[in-house]
Amino acid sequence: MFNQHIDTAPVLEAFAAGGECPLCTLRNQTEEGYLDQFLGGSVMVPAMRVLVNEKGFCARHFAQLYESGNHLGLALMTHTHMKEAIAALEKRWMEPKKGVFWKRAAQDGEARGSCALCDRLDSTMDRYIKTVVWLWSNDKPFRERYNASLGLCVAHADAVLAATTDGAMRAAVIDVELRNLKRVEKELEWFTLKFDYRNNDKPWGDSKDALPRAIQKLAGASHQHKGE
Ligand SMILES: [Zn+2]
Ligand SMILES: [Zn+2]
Numbered sequence: 206m207f208n209q210h211i212d213t214a215p216v217l218e219a220f221a222a223g224g225e226c227p228l229c230t231l232r233n234q235t236e237e238g239y240l241d242q243f244l245g246g247s248v249m250v251p252a253m254r255v256l257v258n259e260k261g262f263c264a265r266h267f268a269q270l271y272e273s274g275n276h277l278g279l280a281l282m283t284h285t286h287m288k289e290a291i292a293a294l295e296k297r298w299m300e301p302k303k304g305v306f307w308k309r310a311a312q313d314g315e316a317r318g319s320c321a322l323c324d325r326l327d328s329t330m331d332r333y334i335k336t337v338v339w340l341w342s343n344d345k346p347f348r349e350r351y352n353a354s355l356g357l358c359v360a361h362a363d364a365v366l367a368a369t370t371d372g373a374m375r376a377a378v379i380d381v382e383l384r385n386l387k388r389v390e391k392e393l394e395w396f397t398l399k400f401d402y403r404n405n406d407k408p409w410g411d412s413k414d415a416l417p418r419a420i421q422k423l424a425g426a427s428h429q430h431k432g433e
Contacts, residue, residue, distance in 0.1 A: 212336040220350055225389070225418050227354070228333065228361040229426035235329050239322055240266070243282075244275040256321045261286040263320035334361075338369045341377075352377050356385035358425045386422060393419045 215234075219227035243257070261283070262270065270279050340347040356362065362382045366375055392415035398404050399412065 212332055213340060216333055216336045216340060217347065220347065220354065223355065225355050225385075225421045226358040226361055226426060228330070228337070228357055228364075229421065231333055232326065232330055233426060236322070236326055239325060240269055240273060243322065244270055244273055244278045253321070253325075256324065257282055258285050258289050260319040260321040260324065261290065263323055266320055266322040330364075334364050334368050337365055338371075338374065341369075341374050342371060348377075352381060354381060354385075355388075356381045356422075358422050359386075360425055389415065389419050389422050 215231060216227075219231045219234075222230060224230055261267075337351075341351055342348075357365065359382075362378060365378055369375060369378075392410070392412045395410060395412040396415040399407070399409060
């Protein structure tokens with residue numbers, strides 16, 4: 206279960222701010238906070254240090270940590286992880302009968318790269334998604350706000366649907382989602398039609414930024430780096 210007092214405030218705030226997917230907004234804020242923590246002055250809790258040593262980071266998070274400029278901090282973490290990784294690989298590759306297992310491991314996890322930051326982000330987002338489900342059932346103003354919202358990206362809508370068995374909530378989430386996917390689809394269509402010279406003088410309406418919003422609906426909003 207989630208900690209209601211800690212988790213409801215950021216969720217309520219993100220939904221009050223609106224946008225095409227408040228859960229993407231929360232994810233990006235959380236990710237930025239973790240990036241700062243991993244390389245900031247704060248001392249990492251021992252459990253976190255163990256996780257970083259074992260998992261390292263995926264390519265995306267290594268790149269973001271590298272960009273943040275604390276190269277000594279990142280080098281120290283990477284060095285400790287690298288020593289552990291070499292020891293683990295040595296053990297793995299020397300064991301003769303593990304071919305099938307390693308092939309599976311390569312398909313499931315290794316290609317994406319194991320990542321301490323992704324793991325932590327995933328577990329925090331799981332809690333926020335449970336919070337959305339809890340709020341929708343227990344907090345009438347939130348339910349009304351959700352039902353009148355612009356919905357979520359497809360992946361986050363899927364995650365919310367997977368987290369609830371409440372038929373009324375599922376129906377509402379699906380209704381909000383399909384209605385808003387169709388809204389963005391129409392806005393995107395008008396965006397393409399505006400390229401026709403015969404539509405030059407017609408108003409853009411809400412379609413000027415329809416392409417980035419359609420991409421966010423379909424693929425989620427990726428983290429925006431500072432200064433981009
Ligand atoms: Zn999203
Ligand atoms: Zn990652």
